[in-house]
Amino acid sequence: MAVQRRRLKLGVTVLTINLFIFILIFRHSSQDKNGRHSVRIPSEPFWAKLLPNSAYWNRLQQIQDLQNNPILTANLSDTGLPYWATETNLSSEPCKHNNRVTTQVKDYNSLPSRFKDFLLYMHCRSYPLMVDQPHICKEPPFLLLAVKSQVSHFDRRQAIRQSWGGAGVVANKTVVTVFLLGNATAWDHHPDLSSSLQDESNRHNDIIQWDYRDSFFNLTVKEVLFLEWIQTRCPNARFIFKGDDDVFVNTYRILDFLKGLSEPKARDLFVGDVITEAGPHRDKKVKYFIPESMYVGKYPPYAGGGGYLFSGDIAARLRSVSQHVPLYPIDDVYTGMCLKKLGLAPEKHKGFRTFDIEEKYRSNPCAYKSLILVHPRTPQQMIQIWTWLSSPDLNCQ
Secondary structure (H helix, E strand, C coil), X not given: XXXXXXXXXXXXXXXXXXXXXXXXXXXXXXXXXXXXXXXXXXXCCCCCCCCCCCCHHHHHHHXXXXXXXXXXXXXXXXXXXXXXXXXXXXXXXXXCCCCCHHHHCCCHHHCCHHHHHHHHHCCCCCCCEEECCCCCCCCXXXXXXXXXXXXXXXXXXXXXXXXXXXXXXXXXXXXXXXXXXXXXXXXXXXXXXXXXXXXXXXXXXXXXXXXXXXXXXXXXXXXXXXHHHHHHHCCCCCEEEEEXXXXXXXXXXXXXXXXXXXXXXXXXXXXXXXXXXXXXXXXXXXXXXXXXXXXXXXXXXXXXXXXXXXXXXXXXXXXXXXXXXXCXXXXXHHHHHHHHHCCCCCEECCCEECCCCXXXXXXXXXXXXXXXXXXXXXXXXXXXXXXXXXXXXXXXX
């Protein structure tokens, strides 16, 4: 017993000495040589001066981030922000071209015409509907198939209706199909097919068309218009597949995949053929060319625009956040930018083959059974593959 008391007393003594040494060291470190408390001056400014990004899109996003920063807006007036960050967004109703961009993009005059057109109108986000299907989601679908198409692609749309895009009840789940179109006639001297398109719409009731120029760079416009349309016309769609009209989609496989998801996984679902560590092409001959005056930096992870699958909950969040992300001329990259803004990233799924499968497997029906998407496929090939997969005699053991 006496030994235990001596050990306890020794432990308390050692602890007291250590505490005393710590206090001496702390006091010494916080005083200068004359015993006064020293003041540490930072070697660099705490706040760096806000400078505009040299690339036009990056600068627009920078302005959006500053103007929507709750800390800045709560504590600073407009005069507290740099002059370049206080520009008022141009009204998009009615949408008029923005002449100021001709001086804000340093090499504007040397850019290809498709770029000039995009830059002049990239602030425009609202266009009138020419053809609508206001009651198509009267019964909320489990799966909404949204297909990007063009007016002249009658054969592709019909093949999709006869194959993977057939609306109705598939595998005991309600499926609704819509085709998303712009208007090419007025700008690009295409023949006037409006009468034929109206007949098609009256027959199938699945055409959605807006009055804007349907070009490659305006696919992002189609994206934001579709996100608005969903919230107005189909807000209760459980899941959405969005893709091109030259892909084959295994709708059976999609429904089977969705049935196995947990509720949290289903809510935050966004899957596709994900591309990472990519950046803009600088070669003017490439379709995806983006000049340095437009964008600098890497792209966030994004799912290839041939097709991807996401939840209705994600669609609502994308619609909201897209209002704070400037339009970008490549639609799948833009969607990746919006996801990043939400703090999310698309998930890669091996069933999405946007760069096709090996040639030796393309005529094998069983090669498509476990896949969700294959690109590209002709209308005839779509119907053939769907016939294979729908056959009760198909045996892929």
